[in-house]
Amino acid sequence: MTSTPQERLKLVGRAEPAAAALTWAMNLDDSDSPRDVIDALALALYVSGEQPHAVSLELEHVKPDAPLCPDDARVLRTSDDDGMRATLSVGDGWTLRVIRRTNGTAVLTVCAITEALARDVLAICAADATVEPESDASQVSMGFWHSGAHGPQRRERPITAASWSEIHGNYGTDISAAMQRLMALRADDVTGRLLLLHGPPGTGKTSALRALAREWAEWCQVDCILDPEVLFSNPGYLMEVAIGVDTYDESKRRWRLLVLEDCDELIRGSAKESTGQGLSRLLNLTDGMLGQGRDVLVAITTNENLSRLHPAVIRPGRCLAQLEVGRLSPEEATAWLNRELADRPKPVAGPEGMTLAELIEFRDERSRIQATPTPSASDTVGYL
Template sequence: MTKTGFEATAAPDPARERVDSPWYVWGVLDHSVDFHEITRFLYLSAFAEGREPHGYRMPLGRVRKGEWRLPEGARVLREGRSRGQRALYAVGEGWSLFVHRYNPGHGGVAVTAVTEELAREVAERAATLVRKKVKQRDDRVKLGFWHATGGGAVNQERSIEAPEWAEVRGNYAAPVADQLDRLMKTGPDDVNGKLILLHGPPGTGKTTALRALGRAWGKWCRTDCVLDPERLFADPGYLLEVVMGEDDDDRRWRLLILEDCDELIRGEAKSTAGQALSRLLNLTDGLLGQGQNILIAITTNEPLERLHPAVVRPGRCLAEIEVGPLSTAEATAWLDTGAGSVAGPMTLAALYARKAGREDPAGLAVEPSTGMYI
């Protein structure tokens, strides 16, 4: 035994003769054979046959390279390897373990066992042993990316650059910056609505604001991004998996970011999106959201008057902010040029294009914004 765990051993087991021969596959025998899926199916045999009726799964942001240490008593029965991927099936007393590492280094562990408590205990131990420890830089935040696959919801964690709010505050018109100031300072005791709505023209910095928000809230709220929001609210099973999270006893708040959800929340959404809008509203203040410390951040290019009134009704939004361009004077100051060099309001994207010598006339044709905070 070591402080970090136990080395896996491959010992024969007559009781499981059917699947107990060593098998190390490097993916060169037949490119059409998916040995990772075969390994997964073998791992599920005890669950399918009812010998281990309880299952527990833990997605991991990063999985170690090289050899893995496994929980005490683990015996490797199958292992499949290919370029960048690795899948391992091991058994212990009353449990079966499946560990999978796939490109680009993400993965997860799953356990079936004779009791729910044992499945959870072995999964948490295995996750501790195979998870890659990544030192978090001060200028980055951990962001989970949810997406649906044939096997269910998957959350892949990445560390992304996130600016301090003070560093980017000058990229927003004064009324917008004032509203974002209040949002950045919000704490868990200040939450009085579960929806954050950022709307306005493209190129005004909505995504940048959300990255800064994830950093500002990092001590009390984890941030996730849903890559397929249309499917999220169309598939109740997928929605429930995301809402319940990874069930890792992390009681912090969670911020789910849904970008460019124009069709989901515009005025005619009730007739065109069916139950999707209803499920979104139910998540913010209905039964689905009860007991869940979840905030929903939505970005859209639609103007406020085109959004569904149920989305922006009082009490539902923690913040509703129209993120518009900088005024002529603000754009002039941002560019640090003389008066008269800017013809009108400019979006943030247009300002960066001008600064880099790539003029963006479209950025000049957008009306200024005042916005509102609830």
């Protein structure tokens, strides 16, 4: 007999009679994954009280061949799903769940009969499991947030970023000088919490943010929000991102810069009517109750003209930086072409100048694949 989506499978764990014992049940349906089962089974003996001590550890730069498991462990379950491998293993008095990601990070959780045993198992798993990354000045660590089937998820990976000294010539004189001031800021210099970069597409807003991530790497972690419309419509997701990871070691505490790209709907003048609470929650994150005590900055890129932005976004005191990144003027574009192309043939910059994307396309001799359909007779006939 085939099952329907409404039918559910229930796994029930019964605890041995004990003073602090609990029973547990997990309901499964077709929306659950094998990893959900591993997550539940990993906590079964912790819930029952048989293994009442749990300790977790996060690892970065994990070696591909690192076992992350004691030699005498017995593997009960494995799962490969959505770029993550989950493993459930057991040993004498302990249970180990390992979530291993393709980006070289892993989360280990051990439940054991004593806390000392749990920590010993973790130590064995972590021994010689990681490697120091090769030093590359052009690489900077960036986090990527999205809300998935298992709630808010953050993945960290290195990205390539040019230094500001390498790209400052890609911007007009005025905006380059303003960006230079921004790049030179340090934690003690922070006043406002909002960075606003606005201007036409292809003018280098994203390139500037990558350079900023590199220049601020010592004191600020940059995270890109892949689904900002979901972030500000889901309070739980927003809290997870805003709170981040606390540390009591002040020497290791860093600011965080949340990057929201192309958020025109969120900050334009009609945002309150079109996005509901999205604008209010953004403002609350930057200088409201939610942002108090959190070392969080928010960078927004938009193609909107300044005159169309919501006045609450650009009011004095809220913005750390408000930068209009525009086209290079005819003179600036010509100077860029002379510098980059040397003796090669050069286009003539029109009266409106050129965008950085147009200049780079010509410099790198990129040719796009395109086809323009031939107009048919019906396309040229008008209607009365």
